[in-house]
Amino acid sequence: MAAIQLSCPISDEEIKTLKAGDRVLLSGTIYTARDAAHKRMSEALQNSGKLPVQIAGQIIYYVGPTPAKPGQVIGSAGPTTSGRMDKYTPALLELGLKGMIGKGYRSDEVVESIKKNKAVYFGAIGGSGALIARTIKSSEIIAYQDLGPEAIYKLEVKEFPAIVIIDSKGNDWYEIGKQQYQS
Amino acid sequence: MKIIKYEEIVKHVSKMCQEANFDLGQDVVNAFQSALKKEKSETGKDILEQLIANADIATSERVPMCQDTGVSVFIIELGQDCHITGGKLYDAINEGVKKGYEEGYLRHSIVDHPITREKSKGYNTPSIIHVELVEGDELVIHMSAKGGGSENMSTLKMLKPSDGVEGVKNFILDTVRVAGPNACPPLVVGVGVGGNFERSAYLAKKSLFRPIGHRNERTEISELEMELMEKINQLGIGPQGMGGSTTALDVKIEIEPCHIAALPVAVNLNCHASRHKEIRL
Ligand code: SF4
Numbered sequence: 001m002a003a004i005q006l007s008c009p010i011s012d013e014e015i016k017t018l019k020a021g022d023r024v025l026l027s028g029t030i031y032t033a034r035d036a037a038h039k040r041m042s043e044a045l046q047n048s049g050k051l052p053v054q055i056a057g058q059i060i061y062y063v064g065p066t067p068a069k070p071g072q073v074i075g076s077a078g079p080t081t082s083g084r085m086d087k088y089t090p091a092l093l094e095l096g097l098k099g100m101i102g103k104g105y106r107s108d109e110v111v112e113s114i115k116k117n118k119a120v121y122f123g124a125i126g127g128s129g130a131l132i133a134r135t136i137k138s139s140e141i142i143a144y145q146d147l148g149p150e151a152i153y154k155l156e157v158k159e160f161p162a163i164v165i166i167d168s169k170g171n172d173w174y175e176i177g178k179q180q181y182q183s
Numbered sequence: 184m185k186i187i188k189y190e191e192i193v194k195h196v197s198k199m200c201q202e203a204n205f206d207l208g209q210d211v212v213n214a215f216q217s218a219l220k221k222e223k224s225e226t227g228k229d230i231l232e233q234l235i236a237n238a239d240i241a242t243s244e245r246v247p248m249c250q251d252t253g254v255s256v257f258i259i260e261l262g263q264d265c266h267i268t269g270g271k272l273y274d275a276i277n278e279g280v281k282k283g284y285e286e287g288y289l290r291h292s293i294v295d296h297p298i299t300r301e302k303s304k305g306y307n308t309p310s311i312i313h314v315e316l317v318e319g320d321e322l323v324i325h326m327s328a329k330g331g332g333s334e335n336m337s338t339l340k341m342l343k344p345s346d347g348v349e350g351v352k353n354f355i356l357d358t359v360r361v362a363g364p365n366a367c368p369p370l371v372v373g374v375g376v377g378g379n380f381e382r383s384a385y386l387a388k389k390s391l392f393r394p395i396g397h398r399n400e401r402t403e404i405s406e407l408e409m410e411l412m413e414k415i416n417q418l419g420i421g422p423q424g425m426g427g428s429t430t431a432l433d434v435k436i437e438i439e440p441c442h443i444a445a446l447p448v449a450v451n452l453n454c455h456a457s458r459h460k461e462i463r464l
Pocket residue numbers: 078079080126127128249250251252253329330331332333365366367454455456
């Protein structure tokens with residue numbers, strides 16, 4: 001089955017049509033955030049109720065790239081383990097976050113929140129950071145500059161390869177995929 | 184007696200750190216190729232192809248194959264007739280890591296304090312260094328860039344001797360099952376059985392330094408490795424945990440004598456970015 005081309009941000013209509021296991025190629029704007037940025041966002045929400053980025057409708061990519069070599073847009077930039085962000089994720093989904101890209105399991109709370117808010121969780125290929133970096137065309141720092149590589153960046157991507165792991169109905173490809181090949 | 188200079192060690196270590204991150208060993212690439220021929224899942228095949236392409240890009244552009252350039256773990260075989268001049272061995276290794284990681288645009292991934300999470304001041308150091316004193320006058324440095332995702336899913340358990348080989352197998356299979364996608368399969372599964380609490384973990388780590396396809400010399404252990412490899416690949420987890428028949432590229436087991444009342448088992452998972460280099464001085 002050919003990969004589905006998607007432009008980011010992804011429309012609510014399109015998110016509803018995505019199914020666990022679909023291979024997709026993402027093009028457009030996505031934002032980066034990992035542990036430290038999530039912690040900051042969660043503190044900002046508690047203190048002021050406001051975030052430095054409008055995340056409604058957007059996609060967050062869990063990544064902490066290597067430093068860019070001179071002339072490179074970004075260093076190697078594969079996904080990091082999403083589970084570390086689980087604690088902070090439902091609050092962001094409530095604010096309208098529509099998609100996440102990472103690797104690995106999500107908690108039951110996150111899966112419930114994905115269903116409730118009609119969002120989607122994509123898996124990128126862990127350990128393919130050199131390949132993924134080629135799909136990142138520009139990178140611009142948006143917030144929390146002092147966090148260095150852990151700051152929030154706005155990325156423009158072209159045909160970033162990913163797989164739908166948890167769709168808006170809560171189907172989980174890690175479970176479905178595994179059952180097909182168990183013997 | 185052989186004399187090895189501090190600076191020489193720094194230079195070699197620095198180079199190894201970069202090579203490990205840019206050039207995935209041929210043993211791993213070959214394992215991807217042969218897995219690709221056998222893999223049943225379309226998504227799984229697609230992932231293996233991307234991993235092969237990724238390794239190619241990393242080598243040709245001299246960029247790290249994965250953004251987690253890891254903790255540098257060393258096993259040093261130090262000949263007792265080898266003399267190091269100009270400084271301490273541990274300092275030379277750390278200096279080499281710092282230099283290699285900084286100059287190679289590799290990621291600094293070490294915090295100094297595990298609780299406060301304060302970042303370490305020495306770029307990606309301190310490293311983890313194990314020294315084994317051996318016969319002769321050589322200095323052999325084995326280096327691995329060990330990823331955090333797979334390390335986090337590793338386990339250790341003190342089994343009862345009555346749990347026997349079935350207990351050992353079940354513990355290994357459970358570890359791989361629980362790790363699922365988080366350890367970035369296809370995996371290299373390193374196992375240490377025996378010794379004591381800390382030795383079993385060390386043996387598991389050490390086993391990962393063996394190239395893929397190299398079996399334990401003891402027949403019964405090599406058979407156990409192959410049996411576990413088959414069982415793990417029947418779990419269905421597949422490349423990146425997205426379903427398939429390639430969950431492990433290899434299983435490595437090391438054993439050691441232990442106490443009459445003990446059966447320690449440690450399982451150290453390594454992701455497909457199984458990065459190892461070796462140098463003999
Ligand atoms: S587990 Fe290995 S392949 Fe996966 S992100 Fe970490 S270092 Fe890279």
